[in-house]
Amino acid sequence: MPIAPSSLRLTGATVLRDGVLQSRSVAIEDGRISKGPLPEVDLNGYYILPGIIDLHGDAFERHLAPRPSAPFPIRTALRATDRDAAANGITTAWMAHSWSWEGGARGPDHAEAFLKALDDYADEALTDLRVQIRCETHTVDTADRLLAAVRRHRIDYVVFNNHLDEAIQLAEIDPARLALWARQAGRSIEEHLAVVHAARGQKRDVPRYLCRLAEAFDTLGVSYGSHDDEDGETREYFSQIGAKICEFPTRRAAAALARAVGDPILMGAPNVVRGGSQSGNIAAQDLVRERLCDALVSDYYYPALLQAAFHLVDEEMMDLPQAWAMISTRPAEILRLPDRGVIDYGRRADLAVVNAETRVVEATICEGRIAHLAGEAAQRFLSAGNEEIRLAAE
Incomplete structure (x- = not known):
């Protein structure tokens, strides 16, 4: 059975959006780039780039x-x-x-x-x-x-x-x-x-x-x-x-x-x-x-x-x-795929999270689903998940 998409806000990273590198967050919901308050993952020190x-x-x-x-x-x-x-x-x-x-x-x-x-x-x-x-x-x-x-x-x-x-x-x-x-x-x-x-x-x-x-x-x-x-x-x-x-x-x-x-x-x-x-x-x-x-x-x-x-x-x-x-x-x-290749509202949440220092891919998100997770980025995603669980329990 396919894994459900994640609903997250990725913050603190350098994001490639509108053709330039920016300091801003990226929200993911229902497999698409979205807006609004969502559980946050701090990705300071990373690039967030189109998949x-x-x-x-x-x-x-x-x-x-x-x-x-x-x-x-x-x-x-x-x-x-x-x-x-x-x-x-x-x-x-x-x-x-x-x-x-x-x-x-x-x-x-x-x-x-x-x-x-x-x-x-x-x-x-x-x-x-x-x-x-x-x-x-x-x-x-x-x-x-x-x-x-x-x-x-x-x-x-x-x-x-x-x-x-x-x-x-x-x-x-x-x-x-x-x-x-x-x-x-x-x-x-x-x-x-x-x-x-x-x-x-x-x-x-x-x-x-x-x-x-x-x-x-x-x-x-x-x-x-x-x-x-x-x-x-x-x-x-x-x-x-x-x-x-x-x-x-x-x-x-x-x-x-x-x-x-x-x-x-x-x-x-x-x-x-x-x-x-x-x-x-x-x-x-x-x-x-x-x-x-x-x-x-x-x-x-x-x-x-x-x-x-x-x-x-x-x-x-x-x-x-x-x-x-x-x-x-x-x-x-x-190849005429208008739903991907850039990070923008409503597009597929296809993202590569790259360590800015090592230039290693530490997370890959495909249509909102986490396809790969490793290194320090994995620790940050898991920590965000634990916080979400704790808040839900309260």
């Missing part, structure tokens, strides 16, 4: 299979991912699950099982967990199945990507890695190569397939984009068919084209924190500096979102309200 909204994360894959040969049940992985997100101030998160010819944990069978498991887990969830489908372009024969899954599970976000060339190159230069890839999909190397070549044989039908999906997504209200655009021409193609979100452009030209036509640009927070791409692509920080990045996503590491925001502040590239908007306000705008 983080993560548009793309695949950290859940580590919980599905901590080792490639050691898978765990999907429900276990969802529970661990949910708590992982909450502990890092994330209140809304899209888990990026592949829909690919690759098979195994990245194939349609696993995607459908994952979506069903998430539906079953929803009542237990601490955060708002959703699925972004990463649709490989060369999956033409799955069109009806994909659209049925989108409708059945109310999917609201899809991105197109094409890893086929990478697979073909891998077969030529890294047989050991290819063997691992095949084994993870439950195939022999020969079987896996046959699947790769069959996917390549769909090339002629891919444009019609993507346009069919795009038309259906427009009808269903699904947001969609593309992943790993290598150049402006690729980004322009996807933009023209309606795939407006530019996720992880690998070169500046792709990001520049997206900016020119008004498409939102997403980059990985780990790229910002580490000072560059782990795969040799363009540095996210360079795009942020040139204002060619609208929002940051966790990619493969949830803690990087908060760390990236403060990194941008420390590098004097922007102030905290501007940096935090890249992981809260802008993602909400991009």
